[in-house]
Amino acid sequence: MKVLVVGSGGREHVICSCAAKSEKVDKVYCAPGNAGIEQVAECAPIGAMEFDKIVAFAKEKEIDLVIVGMDDPLVGGLVDELEAAGIRAFGPRKNAAILEGSKAFSKDLMKKYNIPTAAYENFTDPDAAIKYLETAKFPIVLKADGLALGKGVLICENFEEAKAGVKEIMLDKKFGSAGNEMVIEEFMTGREVSVLTFVDGSTIKTMTSAQDHKRAGDGDTGLNTGGMGTFSPSPFYTPEIEKFCEEKIFQPTVDAMKAEGREFKGIIFFGLMLTEDGPKVLEYNCRFGDPEAQVVLPRMKNDLIEVAEACIDGRLDEIDLQFENNAAVCVVLASEGYPVSYEKGIPISGLDEFEKHDGYYCFHAGTKLVDGQFVTNGGRVLGITAKGSDLKEARANAYAATEWVQFANKYKRNDIGKAIDEA
Numbered sequence: 001m002k003v004l005v006v007g008s009g010g011r012e013h014v015i016c017s018c019a020a021k022s023e024k025v026d027k028v029y030c031a032p033g034n035a036g037i038e039q040v041a042e043c044a045p046i047g048a049m050e051f052d053k054i055v056a057f058a059k060e061k062e063i064d065l066v067i068v069g070m071d072d073p074l075v076g077g078l079v080d081e082l083e084a085a086g087i088r089a090f091g092p093r094k095n096a097a098i099l100e101g102s103k104a105f106s107k108d109l110m111k112k113y114n115i116p117t118a119a120y121e122n123f124t125d126p127d128a129a130i131k132y133l134e135t136a137k138f139p140i141v142l143k144a145d146g147l148a149l150g151k152g153v154l155i156c157e158n159f160e161e162a163k164a165g166v167k168e169i170m171l172d173k174k175f176g177s178a179g180n181e182m183v184i185e186e187f188m189t190g191r192e193v194s195v196l197t198f199v200d201g202s203t204i205k206t207m208t209s210a211q212d213h214k215r216a217g218d219g220d221t222g223l224n225t226g227g228m229g230t231f232s233p234s235p236f237y238t239p240e241i242e243k244f245c246e247e248k249i250f251q252p253t254v255d256a257m258k259a260e261g262r263e264f265k266g267i268i269f270f271g272l273m274l275t276e277d278g279p280k281v282l283e284y285n286c287r288f289g290d291p292e293a294q295v296v297l298p299r300m301k302n303d304l305i306e307v308a309e310a311c312i313d314g315r316l317d318e319i320d321l322q323f324e325n326n327a328a329v330c331v332v333l334a335s336e337g338y339p340v341s342y343e344k345g346i347p348i349s350g351l352d353e354f355e356k357h358d359g360y361y362c363f364h365a366g367t368k369l370v371d372g373q374f375v376t377n378g379g380r381v382l383g384i385t386a387k388g389s390d391l392k393e394a395r396a397n398a399y400a401a402t403e404w405v406q407f408a409n410k411y412k413r414n415d416i417g418k419a420i421d422e423a
Ligand code: AMP
Pocket: 118, 141, 143, 150, 153, 155, 185, 186, 187, 188, 189, 192, 214, 271, 282, 283
């Protein structure tokens, strides 16, 4: 069969690699892809939001399955448009992708169905939000309702900061229309865990756990980014916590979406915080995490295409999802200055080294080929992933591999997986 993957980051590079490995797949295309993806898939210069062009391309190439990697096209309804044209697609329809697309929706859903999450209020009126904040407990968390590249969350220490935050989100529209509505929620403390799951509308199967590092700097300092590195599994996600999450969070979320007439098929990514009062949902995403996918999918034993098709057909209960009994760590190599401003177009060397070593991967996030030379083309440039028999070995391997690659403004965090030492 022929598969088309939509997106252009490290996550899509992993997805394309899995698709290329599948026995069911003869040919992989990616729109728009990047220079690394080009090595496993044929890339087409079509943007992820150019729905008409994607549909036309899928028809022209007789694509059997489209996998939508990114949140924007899912929330915008790409799966609905593909299905309307008779093309099979993996990912939630628009009415289900709202689980990520609107934080106000997801908070109301959790409240209605008793799914543990932080206490909150939703606001469409900035004055009402500020009035509420006058008597609130600090720190407090402000969230733009819509998609904001993982950056629409402000943690405010006092009233003055929170008031400025309301202005930024709702009046200055720093995150665009994502700030037409806002969630104000209780500040929680605890360890964060990402759990990615496959969902077929009724059945949910969890993948191995992971932990992201969202801040740009060592010691969780600096601005929020898309993610600077991950490890998998999380040693803090114990079997007891897993059981609680399965009973109180995962299945209830799938059932709630069904009960609301918003049957969810695809990936639900649960962003959890392990608080003193038990696990609570920080956020839902409707796609694989990036860079969570870079440590989770290389450890998956199943054929991704088989699992995706089982989700679409409502047969996920027939799949025995299995992961390797090892660990993986991903360290992101970014451009100095990310996530604010950075130079692009800088030559990258050392990429050949990955072909010589099993269990090491270099997933491209922002790269381009210019006259046969790989150059940087984004804030996050590469995701360097390595496996190991345990987390410590995987971390040592991943950091060793970050030294194979050179580019002039290379930047990375040096403490990815530091939490492992506290486990
Ligand atoms: P989100 O995009 O909702 O996952 O938020 C981004 C990051 O902000 C999370 O990964 C947390 O580190 C932090 N965060 C979000 N909500 C809360 C909360 N209620 N309490 C504490 N930290 C939070």
